[in-house]
Amino acid sequence: VDSRITYGLKDRSWGIRQVGDRYTGGAPADHEATHFMWAPIHWENECTLAGWFENGAGHQWHADQAIIPAYDAEGVSPEVHDPKLVQWHGRINHAFEFAPGTRRATSAKITMNDGDSGESLELSLEPGLLFRMKGIGYQHPEWGHGLWKGELAIGADSWLNDELNPLSWENLHIQQLVIARRGDEIGYGVLEQMHIGPYQPYGFKDWFDGA
Secondary structure, three states: OOOOOOOOOOOOOOOOOOOOOOOOOOOOOOOOOEEEEEEEEEOOOEEEEEEEEEOOOOOEEEEEEEEEEOOOOOOOOOOOOOOOOEEEOOOOEEEEEEOOOOOOEEEEEEEEEOOOOOOEEEEEEEEEEEEEHHHHOOOOOOOOOOOOOOOOOOOOOOOOHHHOOOOOHHHOOEEEEEEEEEOOEEEEEEEEEEEEOOEHHHOEOOOOOOO
16 A cells, blocks of 8 residues: 555544443433434545434534644654644535435535634535445444454354345445545545434435335
8 A cells, every 4th residue: 555645544433332232321211313424535635524413303413524634644643733633613514315225325415514614615425335334343233343252253244235135224334435526626535324213304204214
């Protein structure tokens, strides 16, 4: 891999979540519709991040927006508080098209908005290669993310995407590699989606119906 011509993104996740062995206390008993979208994009000279959660009515109850410099070489990035790192605070607008019978985007327009400065940035995403998150344990019925299997447990799983039910619980959480555009500039990144439950903005009426 040549860093001069290869774009890369790192997904860093942490914290307690409802996967693997269940933990007690603090978790609500009732399920609510959850719609999660996450799009880190690597442009030539910087990276953008747009990530958000919405409920079934489309209320955006959490959003992350950042514009981050791309540094020339490994080991030269400054501390976390780089003054060139910009965080925006505001609603992320979006318009998705979905493949019929699925909850997988075939195109997406995302508009990042900063409520403080009034600035906005529109991104167009063209999804390509599909990665199912159950391949690393998320919602996998047997090899759940973080599930303790003993001191040594080895297994393998394989499938053909065309033979899976895209609306099954374990197949809803996906990532897609995307080609991104903002004006004349092209970037590369990921579009992650997890649509569980009704979703008024896009016409999902039940927990597992498709477009």
